[in-house]
Amino acid sequence: MSELKQLIEEYGGIQPPHLAFYMESIRFSSEAAMNSIDYLADFIKMTNETKGQYEMTRELQTIILDHLQNILTHAAALSRYFWPSKPGKDSLHQKRAETLMAEFDLNDDSPLKNRSLRNQLEHFDENLDKYLWSKPLVGYVLPAYVGGVFDNDGVPTHLFRAFYIDVGIFETLGQRYEVQPIVDELCKIHEKFNSANNHT
Template sequence: MEEMKEHIEMYEGIQPPHLAFYSEAIRFNLVAAISSVEFLVECLKETNTMEDPSGLNNAILDSIQNILLHTASVSKYFWPINKGVHKVHKKRAQTLRRIFKVKESSVLQNKELRNHLEHLDENLDKYLWSKPVVGNVFPAYVGPEMPRNEVPYHFFRAFFTESGIFESLGVRLDLQPIIDELYEIYRSTFNDENT
């Protein structure tokens, strides 16, 4: 065990030949997220020409959820859940942030996003049982944000097209900074590869 600790220290959590494995794992999530961004953009363009664009609501929301799930997966490589034996996860994350040029202040560090999506089943239980669900209930909504008056609003998944905000069970996320960060990491690391 002592030898393992020395190697973790010496290689800062990642042995050089193993970097290819981490890079491939991160690349997969980035490509999947970016593909969903591109699909989302096409769907939003299409809604501008449709008389009733509500038929695309699920496609839009599914794309956004896919973007966010893959973003949460990328986030784990740079900010692990725990430190690991001999702090291997912590050291690996620090090394990957340096190699991939991910700043400590990155929007990907937001664990609220990760926790919300990874524990969606439990969060749904908590949300639905914490108070009476009365008022306006929207399982799937895409459109402008409506004024919130005295009547409560409940969104399982919503995307407010004017602000670019995604809301789920009271958690609100601005998508554009997340998308910008995904593209930045991809361009700076995998720019010369084909997706």
């Protein structure tokens, strides 16, 4: 075993003074996601208080969908710290991930591990190419939609981005993701981060 590999094993992929760099990277994505989560929580509170009596303008739809995409994009970014795509030389990335998972009390049941979500967002340009060239776009074509799940009466529907409020599902390019489990995990990471910082 090389000296470097031995040190990686000994320190679990992160030398103690370097943990702060990983924590700062995680903080950035965590706080960016939480800002959008807070906005959506205020929106949901407003919908409840008004019993749905408000105008869903194009601008409001765009803002809501932007915040949802921001949450999912930062969830995908955080996922890479805990579930790297490659183990790395001398298992460096894998060891680092294991150390961070222990630090944040995460396991492989986490919704953040969803590789499908990561691939969808990280390669969005390629996925958009494939989606638009895979079949003729006939029927309903909606660049943005926020509202309840609707009955399309059998007519094909193509959605660039959609959020079904009644079931908490975000859809993009035909892929659907349940938002609440991801939000719950992001909140858990944010709380753990704050808890760790309060004890330093």
